[in-house]
Amino acid sequence: MAVTKAEAKAEAKRDQRRREILDAAKDLFVERGFHSASISEIIKRAGIARGTFYLYFNSKDAVFESILELAIHELEVRIIGVDVEEGAPPPALQLHQNVSRVLEYMLSDRALILLILAHGLPPDAPMALRVDAFFTHVEELIARSLSYGMSVGLVRKCDAELTAAQILGSVRGGMRRLIQSHENFEVTEVASQLIDFALRGVIIVDRLQS
Helix, strand or coil: CCCCHHHHHHHHHHHHHHHHHHHHHHHHHHHHCCCCCCHHHHHHHHCCCHHHHHHHCCCHHHHHHHHHHHHHHHHHHHCCCCCCCCCCCCHHHHHHHHHHHHHHHHHCCHHHHHHHHCCCCCCCCHHHHHHHHHHHHHHHHHHHHHHHHHHCCCCCCCCHHHHHHHHHHHHHHHHHHHHHCCCCCCHHHHHHHHHHHHHHCCCCHHHHHC
């Protein structure tokens, strides 16, 4: 059954309100810590009624979970399989566009980066385990991309899971450095450096062999 304009508008409004709640909670979790931030503070920061909050979430834990789920979704839609068919853009350009889209999203949301990299939760806390699950999912995305790259001849044969873990480790370190830096940077340049590191490392091979 077709969706009416009124229904589409109402759904868009609900999505916007939900994101506003998530954004308010994300900022508070970073500022005060997950355990110290209260639902009342989230409600106040979002400028909504208590009843409105419970229309969308039944707990603070559910809000945290939704922040991570939304981040995963936003990452997934930005990663597009490289097209190696004749007439497609060069694979290197497609790879750079993929990485730039992901970096642009991550670096545009400082609160998200701080929340997942420096959440301040005990290692065995349920929410810390949720963050670990988030990174496991991201690692799986990278591993699938590597496997696809091997299948079309763009990536050398390697252990996709191990290599994905190594790439994610370097990305996490880079994100932490960038988000804590007050320097200006261009996303496209950061993407180029990340790709260059992943493809070539840092050693000048010719110098090693001379």
